[in-house]
Amino acid sequence: MILACHNLNKAFGDQIIVKDGSFHIEDREKAALVGLNGAGKSTLLKIVMGELQADSGEVILTKGKTVGYLAQHQDLMSGNTIYEEVKTAKAEIIEMEKQIRTIELEMSHLSGEQLDARLASYHRLTAAFERADGYAYKSELTGVLKGLGFTEEEFDKPVDALSGGQKTRVSLGKLLLTKPDILLLDEPTNHLDMNSIAWLETYLLNYPGAVLIVSHDRYFLNRVVTKVIEIELGSVMTYMGNYSDFAEKKKQLRDAKLKEYLNQQREIKHQEAVIEKLRSFNREKSIRRAESREKLLNKITPLEKPVEQNTDIHLQLEPACVSGNDVLHVENLSKSFPPQTLFTGISFDIRRGEHVAIIGDNGTGKTTLLKILNSVIPADSGFFTLGTNVKVGYYDQEHHVLHMEKTIFQEISDAYPKLTNTEIRNMLAAFLFTGDDVFKLIGDLSGGERGRVSLAKLMLSEANFLILDEPTNHLDIASKEILERALNDYTGTVLYVSHDRYFINQTATRILDLVNNTFVNYIGNYDYYLEKKDELTQVYAVPPATGTSGTEAVPAVDVSESKLSWQEQKEAQARERKRQNDLKRTEERIGWLEERDAEIDALLSQEEVYTNSVRCQELAKEKAANAAELEELYEKWEELAE
Structure with missing residues (x-):
């Protein structure tokens, strides 16, 4: 410990x-x-x-x-560059290296006992230096900085100027x-x-x-x-x-406590009713029995009711009207902020009911794309069109649609006057505003709190196409789970940018990865994306050849003109999922039949079985049928595995 x-x-x-x-x-x-x-x-x-x-x-x-x-x-506020600042973590090793170099210079001028003494110090220091992996500290510094998202060009930036x-x-x-x-x-x-x-x-x-x-x-x-x-x-x-284990165990524990509490409440009410009935008979014996039960009832230690969780709140998102099947068409869209090119000639379609997540590294242009689709900023080239009856609800990280002079409660009630006080409070509670919090002024809220108010408003908007930029930022886990359930029950269409991989895994039916200035399309959730990332990136988003400038545009991957069209890719991935499922079922059946075969052999070795001719015939017949089925399954497995 x-x-x-x-x-x-x-x-x-x-x-x-x-x-x-x-x-x-x-x-x-x-x-x-x-x-x-x-x-x-x-x-x-x-x-x-x-x-x-x-x-x-x-x-x-x-x-x-x-x-x-x-x-x-x-x-x-150290005045150091990024590299110098992290280098201070290795101050002990750097000092050791400096001492080693000093001794090396000194030894060339020493002899006899003095040389022996310095040699002993030298060996002690170099051994300690090696144990501390001193020869690799510079590559370790570089590896950690790059791992945390810093490029070598940024190593010389002063930390005082950083966000x-x-x-x-x-x-x-x-x-x-x-x-x-x-x-x-x-x-x-x-x-x-x-x-x-x-x-x-x-x-x-x-x-x-x-x-x-x-x-x-x-x-x-x-x-x-x-x-x-x-x-x-x-x-x-x-x-x-891990977290999933915790969530499951916590739910089981809470359900057990709630069951115990409800059972005790039922028992208490039952005993109170019996006591009341016995007293109503107004006989000496019945009154004595009632008093005896009352004493037993008073000895019961009441259990506390388990605390209600935020996850008990269910948000109902329902579009005001159904959109056409084609919700969004994007064609040859490009955007640059010179000298940086964000994306070039991207094309994709979104259809009704899809939940599409846009992912990619910081600075690749994900938020910029959402702003273009909401006409906040223009594209450099290309165009997009919305389908029939599409009503957009947009959530951005800057929250332009709030009134600073209103309270949180007024912001919601003025926007949706038909909602009851209870409905407004339930919605706000889902986004962590409870009690007197709902009467705080919007102008007094932090950026994260304003984001949660904007998200609550959007959830009530009855839009049939939600466009969300980092919707889970500033939400705790319980609120994320509420939002996940709401989006999964939502019959409209969703396009969102998020870094929350668990949220993506729970809510996305499709992922667009913005990589090398273009999109790679994945029909599935985040786990599927991880499985196919390297393979599909090589096919659809080849990085620029060595020697090209970082600002040079990469040829766009047009879904309609790529090796596989969007529909063909979707069908191919569906066939692959079916193959995997069939393979799994075949393996499970083979395993069961092999186990049963071993059970039959064990049964046939028992005296009460092998002396019973009828039972022996039944088992022999079953064993033969299993062997025939196994032969077919082995062939099928080989076909599926190939």
Whole structure:
């Protein structure tokens, strides 16, 4: 065990953050700390780090172990460049290297005992340098910076001039390179693109120390952690497994508690009714029996009703009218912000009912494309058309459609006057606005809070084509799940940009990957995209040849003119899925028949069976039938496997 927290208590006034909270982290263990926004996750990390004092309880770190902490917000003002800043993480190795070089120079002028002494120091330092992997530290620095999304051209940028998100990435890189025994990471994926998140997943999985992560990225948690620590209404509970395991176990636990509570309530009401009936008989014996039951009833310790979850809220999104089958047609669209080319000659179609996710690295033009489709900015060339009866609902990250002088409640009620107060409050609760929060002024809200209000308005708009830019930003996990269910039940069409891979996996029926200035089309969810990414990128989005400038346009992949049309590709992928399913079913049937064959052999060796001629004939007949079927299945399997 490397870290243990025992009976922690912390409150701010009347607000209890944690009550008798206990958990521990083992050596090399990867754990997640989860909970609703405001539950106290960041506070708990600060208590562990000693930045906040707990009201009571203790934090125990194994003697001699080191801790590294990444807070959500960084304010680096060191005057260093990006490379110089992360290089400070290797200060000890750099100093060791400097001493080695100094001794090398000195030894050329020494002899005798002095030389022997310096040689001993030299061997000791070089051995320590090798143990610390000192010869590879420069390539390690470069690898971490590139993994976190920095290009070599950016290494010389001063950190003082970076955005908050870039400073967080620099701080993360610096922390990873110091290699503490336990890493505490508060929302480490917030400012990373998909490639950088995938790199960080691999890095943490292979990290030799322990890791405790606060994150709302469920796909990331599923890949990395083997333990989930949840903080909810002050209580701390530990679940073994990844995020999906935790979600399932938590649901089972809550269902069991709710069942127990309801059973007790039924029993209490039943006993109260019996007591009342016995008293109504007004006989000495019946009154004594009623009093006896009353004593037993008073000894029952009432169970607390399990807390209702935000996930119990169900948003109903229903378009005001049905659009035509062809919702959006995009042809030869191009956009540049010289000297950078974002995309060139892209063409695609979206049909009614599709849920299409646009993915790609930061800066490739995903948000720009959505702005073009909503006529916020013009394209350089090409055009797009909307289909019959298409009514667009647009959510962007800048939230232009809010009135700063209104309260949150007024913003919704003025836009949708037919909604009841309860309906408005339910919608706002789904987006984390409860109690008196609904009377806050829009002008006083943070950017994330305004985004949630805009999203709530959009969900009520009755549009039949939703265009969403990063809809899950600033939502906690419970709210993401509410939005996922709402979109999956939505009968209209959805086009969205997102970095949330779990959200994409749950809601997308198709993915457009913006890579090498063009789109590659995938008919499936994020897992399917991962499976086919390398293969299809090579076919449809060949990178520029060596020697071409980075701003040179790459020939567009026009779906109608590519090797496979969109429809042909869809049909080919459907055939492949059918083949895989048939192969799986064939393998399962072969396995079952082989197991049954072994069972029959075992039965035939039993005296009560082999002395029963009728039973022997039945089993022999079944064995022969199984052998014939297996012969056919083996042939079928070979065909499908090829």
